[in-house]
Amino acid sequence: MNLLAHPIIESLGTYPLAGAIAILFFALSIGHVLADYPLQGSYLARTKSPSSSSNNDPSEGQYLWIFSLYAHCLIHAGLVWIITGNVWFALVELVAHAIIDLLKIKEKIGYACDQILHYACKLVYAIIIVYTLI
Numbered sequence: 595m596n597l598l599a600h601p602i603i604e605s606l607g608t609y610p611l612a613g614a615i616a617i618l619f620f621a622l623s624i625g626h627v628l629a630d631y632p633l634q635g636s637y638l639a640r641t642k643s644p645s646s647s648s649n650n651d652p653s654e655g656q657y658l659w660i661f662s663l664y665a666h667c668l669i670h671a672g673l674v675w676i677i678t679g680n681v682w683f684a685l686v687e688l689v690a691h692a693i694i695d696l697l698k699i700k701e702k703i704g705y706a707c708d709q710i711l712h713y714a715c716k717l718v719y720a721i722i723i724v725y726t727l728i
Contacts, residue, residue: 600679607727614724615717618678622716625673629666630712638666643699663699667691674719683719690715 602621606614641662670691675684691712698708 602677603679603723603727606724611724614727615720618720618723619717621677622674622720623713625677626670626712626716629670629673633669634666638662642666642695645699663692663695667695674716678719678723680723683723687715687719 602618606618609617641658644659667688671684671688674687675681678684694703694708694711694715697703698705703711
């Protein structure tokens with residue numbers, strides 16, 4: 595896909611390198627906040643962990659958490675795709691977000707580390723995209 599055909603990406607060429615990276619990172623950060631808070635909702639937040647009490651309910655199924663985590667990560671991937679116009683970054687986001695959230699769910703990392711890793715991914719996407727334009 596031609597990155598320059600996307601309106602957000604196309605507008606970055608009018609800014610200096612650091613400004614373009616900052617603008618794209620800002621847009622991706624807004625998408626992250628939308629996906630992590632209002633678009634996640636209490637249902638996905640509650641059921642995306644294997645230890646969720648909803649996963650112990652036979653009517654819901656013991657693997658509900660997998661579908662809930664996937665749905666949450668797919669929302670993130672969709673916003674990355676919309677913002678960048680690039681499906682490959684969306685697929686990377688889908689996998690990276692799932693891995694980071696699983697680390698948090700399994701208590702290998704805390705909330706702050708989880709958020710830092712998510713934003714680091716967004717920064718990497720912004721840097722790669724801007725550098726491929728210049």
